[in-house]
Amino acid sequence: MTADNVAVGRLARAERLLVALDFDGTLSPLEDDPMAARMLPAARTAVEALAALPHTWAALVSGRSLSDLRTIAEHDDDSPILLAGSHGAEYWTPDAGTVEPADDPADVALRDRLRGEAERATGTLPGVWIEPKTFGFGVHTRTAAPADAAKANTAVDEIVSAAAPHWRRRTGHNIVEYAFRDEGKDTAVAHLRELTRADAVLFAGDDVTDEDALRSLGEGDVGVHVGEGASTAATLVVADIPAFAALLARLAEERRSPAE
Known part of the structure; x- marks a missing residue:
């Protein structure tokens, strides 16, 4: 029996x-x-x-702001799917709706000032885009030439390190994120585990920012890295999104079967 079959079977039970x-x-x-x-x-x-199965909760855990996550997930108020945005600083649940922390106005003002400086510093670099986030901003360089991406990241690093050296810096696929809050996806998984009183967790991700959550998992949990060739703390690695979707479908089917 393969490792993924063993893991799916354990989670299904x-x-x-x-x-x-x-x-x-x-x-x-x-x-x-x-x-x-x-x-x-x-x-x-x-x-x-x-998400439709008894005693089973599906959640999306993202670095996106909660409002953006709801848009791209096509998520409405009738959905049973839990949301954790901004790396676990914002939440949405069917019972409570949106839950966001109350932030110091000084942090918000600094966020806006530094984001504006980042936009001005990178405005002439083709393919560079500054993404507004609830607690900071991200520097996207996916469509930029490597030299322009390096210039953008260096310029914004200097801006943030000079004015907000305490901010958290994260790197991902062609993005560098800066935030005045310190939550990570491990925070989100811990909160959602407590909220649902789950005794087992499947967490899956594809990027460096997902490793915090993967490292936080316990003995009875399963971590999945989507995409090959990266160093990861995950217990399973699947080739791509279709392969992972197939794993989730198998888990749903095996978890449904004992109830039928």
């Missing part, structure tokens, strides 16, 4: 299961325009099938 998933690169292909990202149909079908 969990009394209370949380399936917490990164979005970009895990359920949706990476897009040059980040707001164009959408779940592959097979991934959406599998996530919705899991």
